[in-house]
Amino acid sequence: MNCKIVSEFIAPYINLELSDETHAQINTHLEKCPNCKIEYQAQLGICRLLSEKLERLEAHQGLKEQIMKKTIGSNKRSLCFSEK
Amino acid sequence: MWKNIDEKKEAFESEALVHMDTLYNGALKLTYNEEDAKDLVQETYFKAFRFFDQFEPGTSCKAWLFKILKNTFINKYRKKAKQPEHVDYNTVEPFVEIIKDKQYFDSDSLDDSILNNYLSDEINEALSKLSYEFRMILILSDIEGFSYKEIADIMDCPIGTIRSRLSRARKLMFKLLSKYAKQEGYYREEDEE
Ligand SMILES: [Zn+2]
Numbered sequence: 580m581n582c583k584i585v586s587e588f589i590a591p592y593i594n595l596e597l598s599d600e601t602h603a604q605i606n607t608h609l610e611k612c613p614n615c616k617i618e619y620q621a622q623l624g625i626c627r628l629l630s631e632k633l634e635r636l637e638a639h640q641g642l643k644e645q646i647m648k649k650t651i652g653s654n655k656r657s658l659c660f661s662e663k
Numbered sequence: 664m665w666k667n668i669d670e671k672k673e674a675f676e677s678e679a680l681v682h683m684d685t686l687y688n689g690a691l692k693l694t695y696n697e698e699d700a701k702d703l704v705q706e707t708y709f710k711a712f713r714f715f716d717q718f719e720p721g722t723s724c725k726a727w728l729f730k731i732l733k734n735t736f737i738n739k740y741r742k743k744a745k746q747p748e749h750v751d752y753n754t755v756e757p758f759v760e761i762i763k764d765k766q767y768f769d770s771d772s773l774d775d776s777i778l779n780n781y782l783s784d785e786i787n788e789a790l791s792k793l794s795y796e797f798r799m800i801l802i803l804s805d806i807e808g809f810s811y812k813e814i815a816d817i818m819d820c821p822i823g824t825i826r827s828r829l830s831r832a833r834k835l836m837f838k839l840l841s842k843y844a845k846q847e848g849y850y851r852e853e854d855e856e
Contacts, residue, residue, distance in 0.1 A: 590830040594804065596811045617773060624777030625833040625840075629805035634783040638687035642701050647680065649705075650712040651672040 580608055585615050678724040692802050693736050695791050707732045726813040789839035797832035
């Protein structure tokens, strides 16, 4: 596998979206190619940054109540307020 | 499907309404405007309730809701939403080129050094500069963790497109963040006393 092809597979490699065989091939390439390794680490860094570092806000109570009222017709406190 | 309206409401509550916070966060990142985000989430839920019989039980309701959110956003809010600053998407150099001469990244553990260098606000600022397609793919893949198949369905495009768009989107984020690093003077501290 050459670097151009490997670079196309780095995103799905990170997301575990490749077949076992292709995953292993990319793995082998990354171990011996510093340039592709940088690309891999940079993409991984961005991916982790977005999944781990971004603050998540809670929707306003008023908004939740409004939505509940206009759909299920109730604004009782219930499961909606305990999203997993 | 449901025996009566009460059953439908019960299913809607446990399948759909539990994702309100997630949808709100997604809407905020699409609009970067609190009022628009609220409207977008409300409209998404009103539509979802009206068409809830089209939801296939057993599939991801969160993905189904994001698809409605996306369509609503495109139809109604996209023109109004904050226009990103111009970023030349076609000439994104390989990571190696961007990293070259950047002494503020430790290339031995580049992913950790990226992770430790930025705060939520800076990440949001960089995200907000991306065009809708790139922002959306990062929201769906890296923030919400949807599978490529789910993303392809939400975005109505082939999986091949998802792959290449995602890799370009990450690259653009990296480039924008590197720029911040430079402006803010985030240089890697050498351990010299
Ligand atoms: Zn290579």
